[in-house]
Amino acid sequence: MVRVGILGATGYTALELMKILLRHPNVEITTLTSRQEGNPHVSSIHPQLMARLDVSLEDLAPETVAARTDCVFSCLPHATSAAMVMKMLETEVRVVDFSADYRLRDAETYAEWYGHKHPDPERLGKTVYGLPELFGSDIPDAQLIANPGCYTSTSILALAPLLSGGFINSTDIIIDAKSGVSGAGRSPKLTTLYPECNESLSAYSVGRHRHTPEIEQILTVSSGQNVQVIFTPHLVPMDRGILCTIYATPIKDATEDRLLEAMRAFYADKPFIRIVDHLPATKDVTGTNFCDITVRLVKGRLIVFSCTDNLIKGASGVAVQNFNLMHGFDETTALL
Amino acid sequence: MVRVGILGATGYTALELMKILLRHPNVEITTLTSRQEGNPHVSSIHPQLMARLDVSLEDLAPETVAARTDCVFSCLPHATSAAMVMKMLETEVRVVDFSADYRLRDAETYAEWYGHKHPDPERLGKTVYGLPELFGSDIPDAQLIANPGCYTSTSILALAPLLSGGFINSTDIIIDAKSGVSGAGRSPKLTTLYPECNESLSAYSVGRHRHTPEIEQILTVSSGQNVQVIFTPHLVPMDRGILCTIYATPIKDATEDRLLEAMRAFYADKPFIRIVDHLPATKDVTGTNFCDITVRLVKGRLIVFSCTDNLIKGASGVAVQNFNLMHGFDETTALL
Amino acid sequence: MVRVGILGATGYTALELMKILLRHPNVEITTLTSRQEGNPHVSSIHPQLMARLDVSLEDLAPETVAARTDCVFSCLPHATSAAMVMKMLETEVRVVDFSADYRLRDAETYAEWYGHKHPDPERLGKTVYGLPELFGSDIPDAQLIANPGCYTSTSILALAPLLSGGFINSTDIIIDAKSGVSGAGRSPKLTTLYPECNESLSAYSVGRHRHTPEIEQILTVSSGQNVQVIFTPHLVPMDRGILCTIYATPIKDATEDRLLEAMRAFYADKPFIRIVDHLPATKDVTGTNFCDITVRLVKGRLIVFSCTDNLIKGASGVAVQNFNLMHGFDETTALL
């Protein structure tokens, strides 16, 4: 049994992670942390877990967590996460970090987009980016995995085969992204108050969403081309789900059939990517680790549609997929 | 033109009130207050009002408000409201108070349910309760109106004709009430965060919701009987609307037709009460000042269904109805 | 491996059933039926199942289904279901029937509530009612299981311990029930069109919902008392979830703590019943086979709150729970 700890266990990604791990035959959740007072039982924070998991949330030092666990998932916010993770990595513990702290490849870009100096700059550029469909071979041996962002995965998975196949102009890409509200986290704020965002729809963080450099850097690395995107996120009145509608300019002739075929070939042995003929709906992937993708040609422009459950394939599902690969379990364990 | 001020203008009831008053031919909104820093323009707080109302929110003393207005609507929370209203009432200004401060009839009950001493106990028991269908004749001359609670109105309007007609046992009444989320106000909190209450349903404040004594006191006064209710509120994933499903025990023989007829007679000249034959849906009254009511007999028990828009007939609509009666305007002005 | 067939595989309960069975280590789904033309692949009806289940929907005779399966789940509508099931039962095949056809105990009540003569009246009163928490010992040997209704289970599980313990008057029970829209099925109709039921709430079928006699008959049998209920269902704008708010009259003194303790004792070894201290929300059980229950005493009246996921514990989850018991698997297989 792998002894698992979760840092920052009060939020939505932590909850989904626990629900998945409870189905995992090789996992024992031993440790949950939070800064909530009074060491609350997990079921008082997440009533869904009542009678399913008997662990309390504690405010623990990194070394204490390390002593109790073999693998830690950090659901802490950026900066806070790196501070904890750095210390964990001094031990044998392996870490899947949900925060953005180790996703970017250089400290300068990090500082530019996150507004503060990176606490652990040496690891940038050397940390494995945990998108198994692209970097699967690097994952088994990694001590630290930077778990991808939700918009990021959904965008990258749609674009990677088209860039790799040389089908599209890598610097003329528009990603019109739409997300359910759980993506905004569990801290009460006006913008995600029910009567504010229910029955409403709007764009936000236009031109300055932090997933932008992540998409560009990872696609640049994986495709070997300079990738530039315009990324426009929208908040949609639903709990979960991300749909990316991506507009790209073709640079070689290819029919829709040919494009779909190339995408299917690219993901031939990837159990969680479904290249579909129909226009996918987020509900098709809700509660699953699948990413559904299709493509259309309209008036000489290529439109890719991809969708995921932002809390699963966009966060906790892919984390377990990484965990499985790190520990030599079947990639789909607890995920199908 | 009546010069109108609104105290505590940042919330949902204030917004609905402004939208209604903008349609009122005899009203000029001159003054809005809040404790927000920097005197923000109303449209920066309520983008819906952009280009419709050119007033800023200010943090003003009661006498300043009084000098600029003829009538004030207070959307302040309880206790805060009475403290302001008391001072307003020393001037000529008339007040419609949305808070619970002047609704109950005695200071003891107030202290018991609201947890603090009433700042203005002399006015309790003497203030007109602003439910025009029951107390319409007292409203024109009142300087101060206690505007009713949303659950309260919806419950009272359903029960008043049945109690008045001697159809039901006044101490064996169960009100199973369901409300949309806007009823919980505009302050961010975990329980009304979108991913918490969307796709979910639960009861809350069982046995201790503050509208309970209000329903009992007002029905006791209006019917001349000792009224006791069990009141169970539920939070429903929708912006607006209240549905009360009320179970009562008949004490005299009457068919459904007879009961409907009695209700229609009771509300014969009331423009906003619709006694309907079908089972009403909250959507039938959304955005309106109507209260739709019907009744069924099931296995010897009487079930009354009533619904309102909690922000209109449950708050800002009835406030304008009161305002109209206070100022001699047609009761329906700006409300149809 | 148990070869499983599903009759009427186009609806929501069938979809949930397949999603659960795909996690079951001892099940092979071999056969799906529907009257859709052209033998569509299951993923064209349920895109969620793409790449997960490779079976087509066929219009098959009962004997053909029987030859291919060991156990059949019928998701057919009432009357249609009994007609198929009767023929299945002539073979060795075991059947879990989701319809209401075998739930009631006599043909007369069936005819009264369903409006037609029962096609297989001899089996009424002899068929095992598949609520494992009450009739678990009868399930292992049954060839046919009548799978309970969703409102029914949620109501019965809340009331059974209180009736059994002699705590409440068995003929003075009010069930105010609220359900998400998936309970109304997947056939397009005006009442469940999105813009009709979204942002709205109403009661329906007051005094004449078909789950009423089912609740009464099963509770009468299980408690040995004459049980009479008033049952008032409401449609709530959410996909899933049932909350029953049940009002009962105590007939012996008991504190809330004593009542909770009695309920916990009653369900001591039942893995899917959680007696909770807090007021449960439907979201706590969404996607699970749990039923969360609590109780409150208010002004001498007892109020029970119980909630389930109408498609899981209310339909497909309990069906698999029954299936597990029928086949000697652990009761929780594929359900946790």
Add this chain to the structure above:
Amino acid sequence: MVRVGILGATGYTALELMKILLRHPNVEITTLTSRQEGNPHVSSIHPQLMARLDVSLEDLAPETVAARTDCVFSCLPHATSAAMVMKMLETEVRVVDFSADYRLRDAETYAEWYGHKHPDPERLGKTVYGLPELFGSDIPDAQLIANPGCYTSTSILALAPLLSGGFINSTDIIIDAKSGVSGAGRSPKLTTLYPECNESLSAYSVGRHRHTPEIEQILTVSSGQNVQVIFTPHLVPMDRGILCTIYATPIKDATEDRLLEAMRAFYADKPFIRIVDHLPATKDVTGTNFCDITVRLVKGRLIVFSCTDNLIKGASGVAVQNFNLMHGFDETTALL
């Protein structure tokens, strides 16, 4: 008083139209048509209108409608509408047609996109397109107005000032459009069944939505440039609202401030267009006739955001705006 008739009065646009017209001081709704059997009272089709409008829905010949009315709004589906409208136009009656029948400028394009021959081709190219912000001067004298489509208005209003000012390339425009479900009408179908579209999001009709040629033709006419757009509609789980996120390529240097200023100048005297600095949400315009628009420059691309209430500014509100201009009333009557 203008005597008004509404053809096809059972749907959502007709309901909104009636709600607006009930506030209009110069309108009497005399006639409602539908093919429903038994001449139902309007309140049995639209319970919201109970006690507000006392008219029945009748299946009437065009000449009968014409005899009873001065102006008719046709909410009939395309083809059916033109067939009725043609006959109306032989009388003095004036018509606002909500269908697409008279919006396109040539019969060939109509046949290509609507799949049948136009019944009244002579009027194409000569009918006034009822977007008052662009064609206001043609409206007062028109007997027939082609009321615009909802996506169409929202797109055109965003693009017109930018095309007119020569700011963008007219043939490189991407409109990523998102709409609430009421836009799909009131006929029950699987795609708009609550559990299908709730908690889900998807694109539809990619590359073949019928509003595409309408946007192109009207913008081409109004701007004098050849306009080509890629138009991608999405279905969003909310009742109402359209948000268009529009990507365009600048062809001359201009800051965001300059662009906003040009847009404000373009709509200087238009009461229902609000050029805003913030990113608009559909909720800001719900229930109103406003269109809120802003613009951003991101990495050399121009992004315009515009939103409307699809049933008001996108249908019934603009229809009344047209009606006001046709009859010499103030443009905003009944709309503010």
